[in-house]
Amino acid sequence: xxxxxxxxxxxxxxxxxxxxxxxxxxxxxxxxxxxxxxxxxxxxxxxxxxxxxxxxxxxxxxxxxxxxxxxxxxxxxxxxxxxxxxxxxxxxxxxxxxxxxxxxxxxxxxxxxxxxxxxxxxxxxxxxxxxxxxxxxxxxxxxxxxxxxxxxxxxxxxxxxxxxxxxxxxxxxxxxxxxxxxxxxxxxxxxxxxxxxxxxxxxxxxxxxxxxxxxxxxxxxxxxxxxxxxxxxxxxxxxxxxxxxxxxxxxxxxxxxxxxxxxxxxxxxxxxxxxxxxxxxxxxxxxxxxxxxxxxxxxxxxxxxxxxxxxxxxxxxxxxxxxxxxxxxxxxxxxxxxxxxxxxxxxxxxxxxxxxxxxxxxxxxxxxxxxxxxxxxxxxxxxxxxxxxxxxxxxxxxxxxxxxxxxxxxxxxxxxxxxxxxxxxxxxxxxxxxxxxxxxxxxxxxxxxxxxxxxxxxxxxxxxxxxxxxxxxxxxxxxxxxxxxxxxxxxxxxxxxxxxxxxxxxxxxxxxxxxxxxxxxxxxxxxxxxxxxxxxxxxxxxxxxxxxxxxxxxxxxxxxxxxxxxxxxxxxxxxxxxxxxxxxxxxxxxxxxxxxxxxxxxxxxxxxxxxxxxxxxxxxxxxxxxxxxxxxxxxxxxxxxxxxxxxxxxxxxxxxxxxxxxxxxxxxxxxxxxxxxxxxxxxxxxxxxxxxxxxxxxxxxxxxxxxxxxxxxxxxxxxxxxxxxxxxxxxxxxxxxxxxxxxxxxxxxxxxxxxxxxxxxxxxxxxxxxxxxxxxxxxxxxxxxxxxxxxxxxxxxxxxxxxxxxxxxxxxxxxxxxxxxxxxxxxxxxxxxxxxxxxxxxxxxxxxxxxxxxxxxxxxxxxxxxxxxxxxxxxxx
Amino acid sequence: xxxxxxxxxxxxxxxxxxxxxxxxxxxxxxxxxxxxxxxxxxxxxxxxxxxxxxxxxxxxxxxxxxxxxxxxxxxxxxxxxxxxxxxxxxxxxxxxxxxxxxxxxxxxxxxxxxxxx
Numbered sequence: 001x002x003x004x005x006x007x008x009x010x011x012x013x014x015x016x017x018x019x020x021x022x023x024x025x026x027x028x029x030x031x032x033x034x035x036x037x038x039x040x041x042x043x044x045x046x047x048x049x050x051x052x053x054x055x056x057x058x059x060x061x062x063x064x065x066x067x068x069x070x071x072x073x074x075x076x077x078x079x080x081x082x083x084x085x086x087x088x089x090x091x092x093x094x095x096x097x098x099x100x101x102x103x104x105x106x107x108x109x110x111x112x113x114x115x116x117x118x119x120x121x122x123x124x125x126x127x128x129x130x131x132x133x134x135x136x137x138x139x140x141x142x143x144x145x146x147x148x149x150x151x152x153x154x155x156x157x158x159x160x161x162x163x164x165x166x167x168x169x170x171x172x173x174x175x176x177x178x179x180x181x182x183x184x185x186x187x188x189x190x191x192x193x194x195x196x197x198x199x200x201x202x203x204x205x206x207x208x209x210x211x212x213x214x215x216x217x218x219x220x221x222x223x224x225x226x227x228x229x230x231x232x233x234x235x236x237x238x239x240x241x242x243x244x245x246x247x248x249x250x251x252x253x254x255x256x257x258x259x260x261x262x263x264x265x266x267x268x269x270x271x272x273x274x275x276x277x278x279x280x281x282x283x284x285x286x287x288x289x290x291x292x293x294x295x296x297x298x299x300x301x302x303x304x305x306x307x308x309x310x311x312x313x314x315x316x317x318x319x320x321x322x323x324x325x326x327x328x329x330x331x332x333x334x335x336x337x338x339x340x341x342x343x344x345x346x347x348x349x350x351x352x353x354x355x356x357x358x359x360x361x362x363x364x365x366x367x368x369x370x371x372x373x374x375x376x377x378x379x380x381x382x383x384x385x386x387x388x389x390x391x392x393x394x395x396x397x398x399x400x401x402x403x404x405x406x407x408x409x410x411x412x413x414x415x416x417x418x419x420x421x422x423x424x425x426x427x428x429x430x431x432x433x434x435x436x437x438x439x440x441x442x443x444x445x446x447x448x449x450x451x452x453x454x455x456x457x458x459x460x461x462x463x464x465x466x467x468x469x470x471x472x473x474x475x476x477x478x479x480x481x482x483x484x485x486x487x488x489x490x491x492x493x494x495x496x497x498x499x500x501x502x503x504x505x506x507x508x509x510x511x512x513x514x515x516x517x518x519x520x521x522x523x524x525x526x527x528x529x530x531x532x533x534x535x536x537x538x539x540x541x542x543x544x545x546x547x548x549x550x551x552x553x554x555x556x557x558x559x560x561x562x563x564x565x566x567x568x569x570x571x572x573x574x575x576x577x578x579x580x581x582x583x584x585x586x587x588x589x590x591x592x593x594x595x596x597x598x599x600x601x602x603x604x605x606x607x608x609x610x611x612x613x614x615x616x617x618x619x620x621x622x623x624x625x626x627x628x629x630x631x632x633x634x635x636x637x638x639x640x641x642x643x644x645x646x647x648x649x650x651x652x653x654x655x656x657x658x659x660x661x662x663x664x665x666x667x668x669x670x671x672x673x674x675x676x677x678x679x680x681x682x683x684x685x686x687x688x689x690x691x692x693x694x695x696x697x698x699x700x701x702x703x704x705x706x707x708x709x710x711x712x713x714x715x716x717x718x719x720x721x722x723x724x725x726x727x728x729x730x731x732x733x734x735x736x737x738x739x740x741x742x743x744x745x746x747x748x749x750x751x752x753x754x755x756x757x758x759x760x761x762x763x764x765x766x767x768x769x770x771x772x773x774x775x776x777x778x779x780x781x782x783x784x785x786x787x788x789x790x791x792x793x794x795x796x797x798x799x800x801x802x803x804x805x806x807x808x809x810x811x812x813x814x815x816x817x818x819x820x821x822x823x824x825x826x827x828x829x830x831x832x833x834x835x836x837x838x839x840x841x842x843x844x845x846x847x848x849x850x851x852x853x854x855x856x857x858x859x860x861x862x863x864x865x866x867x868x869x870x871x872x873x874x875x876x877x
Numbered sequence: 878x879x880x881x882x883x884x885x886x887x888x889x890x891x892x893x894x895x896x897x898x899x900x901x902x903x904x905x906x907x908x909x910x911x912x913x914x915x916x917x918x919x920x921x922x923x924x925x926x927x928x929x930x931x932x933x934x935x936x937x938x939x940x941x942x943x944x945x946x947x948x949x950x951x952x953x954x955x956x957x958x959x960x961x962x963x964x965x966x967x968x969x970x971x972x973x974x975x976x977x978x979x980x981x982x983x984x985x986x987x988x989x990x991x992x993x994x
Binding site for chain 2: 044665666668669670671672673674675676677694698701705759
């Protein structure tokens with residue numbers, strides 16, 4: 001019965017509904033609505049209480065569509081695979097039929113149902129969800145079980161539902177995609193709007209150009225900033241660049257074309273109204289997709305105002321630190337050139353005062369001129385660019401540079417430096433520079449054409465149209481001026497700049513004064529040191545404990561020691577063996593008095609004569625802290641003085657002798673001549689008497705000749721002779737006299753050739769040997785010949801060796817008294833009652849005529865040695 | 878053979894005159910430079926002996942004047958001491974150091990006269 005009714009119920013109706021549903025799939029666009037239709041159609045078909053379509057998603061089943069679900073049904077709750085009827089259908093992959101009380105299955109959800117059928121929804125093997133129908137009725141409210149046909153019908157509906165769900169998924173995916181695309185589009189639209197508004201609303205001027213610098217785009221910021229409208233600007237080139245910046249602009253452009261991005265260049269642009277504004281400019285290349293540079297973008301910001309406040313704020317803060325740093329560096333630098341370079345670097349560095357060029361002029365009071373002392377700055381635009389880019393590349397700041405100046409070599413060859421150093425401005429010339437100096441006030445020349453006395457010739461060399469001059473005032477005295485300009489950047493010099501420079505210049509003025517003072521002191525010290533070192537007098541300084549504090553070159557040479565071996569030792573340790581007496585005398589004087597003294601001292605040890613001077617060093621409170629000792633070896637001078645003295649005496653003597661000779665010779669001549677005549681004519685005893693007169697006259701005439709021989713300076717004729725032979729001939733002649741005094745004659749001779757006038761030299765030797773014999777009795781007279789080699793400086797100044805013959809004549813006689821020693825070679829000096837006193841004087845004269853030297857050593861009671869030094873023949877020229 | 882002897886000392890002139898006349902010469906004497914020049918001009922001597930130191934005109938100037946007047950007349954300078962080097966620049970024919978022994982002077986005169994003949 002059930003089967004029949006089922007057939008009646010399902011067949012015609014079921015097919016009609018399936019057909020309608022299939023049509024609905026085609027007609028209804030909304031898959032969710034379609035699923036609900038399917039759910040309700042199935043309920044209608046089976047007269048069921050309700051139906052549920054679930055979709056599978058990530059292992060769970062979610063309610064998607066339903067029909068007649070009670071309100072208590074928890075629609076939100078997902079059920080897991082394997083759970084309840086739907087879960088079982090999925091996990092077992094078949095249609096499950098539930099009959100209350102019969103089945104092991106239990107509905108997962110709390111639905112009070114009698115029976116149900118649940119089937120999985122699949123597309124191919126792909127699980128999409130489940131379709132459950134519950135509580136089938138017979139049309140009159142009685143619940144009846146599901147039949148096999150019902151299951152088939154439901155599976156048929158399930159197929160349609162699966163197609164719909166699949167369609168739903170696809171639809172949802174497409175919808176999602178469309179939504180995302182819309183969102184993307186919206187975002188892009190918003191960004192573009194944002195960018196445009198950014199470009200339009202930014203205060204920065206954004207300008208793009210092609211590679212020829214022809215303007216392509218021009219934003220509102222640019223319109224506002226420069227005054228040109230977009231229409232006016234686009235298509236133009238170098239619209240904003242002032243003439244004087246064109247060169248630099250081209251350098252910038254070249255850089256960007258190479259791919260560089262120039263960030264925050266501070267430069268100057270010209271507005272439509274012709275005025276100049278400070279801008280911070282960032283230039284970057286515009287590239288196409290392939291990366292080729294096709295244009296240049298420039299973003300510029302008006303920093304006139306910012307610069308002003310910035311300068312005010314930042315500078316005020318920085319200035320203090322910088323001034324402290326610079327002034328500490330300056331204080332530690334006493335070298336004037338380095339100091340000047342530091343000052344000018346501080347004035348011209350970007351993180352210093354930032355001027356383009358600077359020069360220092362210092363007052364030369366002696367010559368009454370302002371003299372250029374140092375200048376820094378680039379010589380032209382090219383150099384300016386190079387320097388600034390190098391500095392920014394090396395990332396050097398002021399501190400580094402100042403340190404470099406302190407330690408590094410000082411370069412002084414720049415164009416500006418040379419130019420500056422060649423400048424000299426007479427003070428009586430009226431110019432801004434001299435006025436600034438005289439009036440001690442700064443001048444800010446904003447336009448040289450508008451200010452009187454602002455463009456003297458030298459300023460024209462610099463090409464400067466605006467500059468400032470600040471006086472350097474130290475202790476209320478102007479010592480020079482600082483000149484600055486911004487020739488390359490054209491940045492106007494503000495009154496603020498001047499104020500800051502004023503603060504700076506008062507510091508540098510005193511630093512310069514210090515350095516100049518130091519330089520003067522240093523110079524004076526150097527000069528003193530030079531004097532100290534170069535004087536030939538020995539000079540040494542001791543402290544109160546006689547410790548040597550300093551010695552000069554003469555001392556080190558004399559001692560043959562280095563200064564460092566001498567300094568620090570006690571003075572008597574070092575000097576006692578050199579000039580003991582001087583040292584003793586110094587100490588006596590220093591101990592007794594603080595007065596300086598000068599004295600001549602004969603040092604018995606060394607036989608030298610010293611002129612010594614000793615002056616105390618008094619400190620600022622009047623206490624002696626040491627002594628300066630000067631020792632001059634005047635031995636040679638003394639000898640020279642004696643020789644001069646002697647030759648003066650000789651000259652006087654010569655004149656007297658000539659007179660005497662004339663006066664005496666004539667009467668003698670008469671006496672002698674007539675006596676000769678008498679002798680011839682007289683006989684016997686009278687003839688003898690006349691003969692006596694003749695003899696005596698001859699003797700007198702001989703004395704006369706001796707005297708004259710001494711004073712005359714006739715040239716001697718020399719011949720080469722063996723010294724032995726000369727000595728032999730003399731001793732032959734004198735042997736009888738030597739024997740008469742019971743003296744022994746020892747000869748130690750060797751052949752040695754000399755070039756002498758034989759008669760004169762013999763006379764000299766005879767005088768000495770005679771002399772030795774006369775002062776010796778029962779003793780020994782020794783004559784020896786030696787040869788020695790000495791160093792001499794020849795006429796060309798070359799050091800050469802020379803051989804000398806040394807003739808020694810020693811006796812063992814009574815010796816010469818010490819007080820007589822200095823006078824023994826004096827004419828008319830004699831200790832014998834019957835001597836003329838001319839013998840040794842003539843001897844010395846003769847030896848000296850031969851270019852030789854004679855000296856005497858004598859000890860009273862022991863004997864005397866004469867030494868004659870004579871150049872040997874082989875060395876004579 | 879006439880000799881002119883010049884000296885400011887009369888005793889010396891007397892000695893020289895006696896000694897040289899003994900040798901067979903005719904001797905005239907002058908005791909000043911001025912007189913010497915006059916006699917040299919007037920008497921035309923064959924030889925002159927001339928003292929260097931004289932009060933009025935010194936011997937050197939007398940020598941020069943005589944040589945200018947008659948360069949061929951030999952002049953012997955008599956000196957009080959050896960002036961050899963200084964004389965080398967003067968144009969005297971000989972010099973003799975004054976001495977009470979006249980041997981050298983006589984020999985020199987004889988030599989010059991023999992050479993001149």
